[in-house]
Amino acid sequence: MSDTRHSKVLIIGSGPAGYTAGVYAARAMLEPVLVQGLEPGGQLTTTTEVENWPGDTEVQGPDLMVRMEGHARAMGCDIVGDIITSLDLATRPFVAQSDSGTVYTADAVILATGARAKWLGLPSEEKFKGFGVSACATCDGFFYRGQEIVVIGGGNTAVEEALFLTNFASKVTLIHRRDELRAEKILIDRLMKNPKIEPLWFHQLEEVVGEDTPMGVTGIRVKHVTTGEITEIPAKGVFVAIGHAPANELVKDTLETHHGGYVVTKPGTTETSIPGVFAAGDLTDHKYRQAVTSAGMGCMAALEAERWLSEQDLDSGKDTTEPLGYGAPASAAE
Structure with a gap:
């Protein structure tokens, strides 16, 4: 029988956006669970010298991601070496199936799965x-x-x-x-x-x-x-330089996308087309694709998730599972 783990915030992805979201969500006492995915640390783990990360004249990409992971852990983020294979956003709490067999449920989800260079x-x-x-x-x-x-x-x-x-x-x-x-x-x-x-x-x-x-x-x-x-x-x-592909496999048929599959967020926010689901980093960013902008969006996502959760009726003593009534939206024109 598979285990089920519930959290207020489930963070999917472990690049700069995911780890920064973990830091901020943990500091907000949301007890986040972060599932690292197939490539812990994201694209920076395949980079050598990084010279455009503020505060470091030069840092190795893998070393930077180890530091960010350690920071998130130190703040209280529960980081799990697992892979989410499917995500059900049609009911609340949201339900994520994993490669390990563990079922993760969450009141809010932060998507930080990134993008992959082609x-x-x-x-x-x-x-x-x-x-x-x-x-x-x-x-x-x-x-x-x-x-x-x-x-x-x-x-x-x-x-x-x-x-x-x-x-x-x-x-x-x-x-x-x-x-x-x-x-x-x-x-x-x-x-x-x-x-x-x-x-x-x-x-x-x-x-x-x-x-x-x-x-x-x-x-x-x-x-x-x-x-x-x-x-x-x-x-x-x-x-x-033949382009990038957003890692949107979990949500491409559920959330609104544009520009070849990047998740759409409301202007100036990380809110997606489904309330309680936030997206940050390269999954949403077809323009900048930088570690520092991804980290900034991770911060935004955690703060917005905290604010959204505070406005919800999430009394843990009752069943909060409810249909949300969202079908798969048509992708916006590219």
């Missing part, structure tokens, strides 16, 4: 992640000052990252499998006028080339999409 799925790409292969120019561009780097992609993300990387790199080669970019016209215009950027049309990444000792990228091999001809390009950094 990758090409190449073995060499996986091998050099964090050692020359990145999906975040604002995180890692600084480390390639004076170096030649490449950007893979053809949409807004790729063009914006290529432009940003010219602040550091001596040359940026943009690899695109077509001869026309899918970005906004103003961005394309800026890119084409930038002397540091050289587009390479009709090519796709075939392999990342590098060394094992020390681990690092030395170049790439690209293939012409029609002729199949292979070309080698020297590079110290490879930025895969």
Whole structure:
């Protein structure tokens, strides 16, 4: 028989948004339970040096997440190494099923499941992640000052990252499998006028080339999409910029979403389309996607959950299970 655990606040996800929500919810005496998920610590655990976290000139991404986890625990947040596999938001208390078999029920839920960079799925790409292969120019561009780097992609993300990387790199080669970019016209215009950027049309990444000792990228091999001809390009950094995908599997059919699946929140808040359910961090943020903004939203979610709970009739002595009457909303237009 599975165990059932009830809490006032269930936090799903363990990146900067989740752990910050845990700190604030615990300080508010809400006795939160935080379920870490498949990747405890989130995207920062795959990052090396972080130089844009306030208060740290430089910190290793995994170390920062260990500190944030420790802070949440010290405040009284109950952190559980489990994975939520389904979430029922149609009744209250909300019900979450887990991989371990434990059933988590909660009066309020904070979703902080984040987003995942889209990758090409190449073995060499996986091998050099964090050692020359990145999906975040604002995180890692600084480390390639004076170096030649490449950007893979053809949409807004790729063009914006290529432009940003010219602040550091001596040359940026943009690899695109077509001869026309899918970005906004103003961005394309800026890119084409930038002397540091050289587009390479009709090519796709075939392999990342590098060394094992020390681990690092030395170049790439690209293939012409029609002729199949292979070309080698020297590079110290490879930025895969084919977009991000929000980790919305638990709520994509329940909560309102937009921009390709990011959860919609009411302007200026972390409130979702279902009362008592809050969303923070990269799950909702298709624009900034920074650790510091995620942490800020985690704080907001906890404070808003506390306020919302104080307004509810949640007498623990009676059955609070009730149908909420919410169907799966249509996603907003992208």
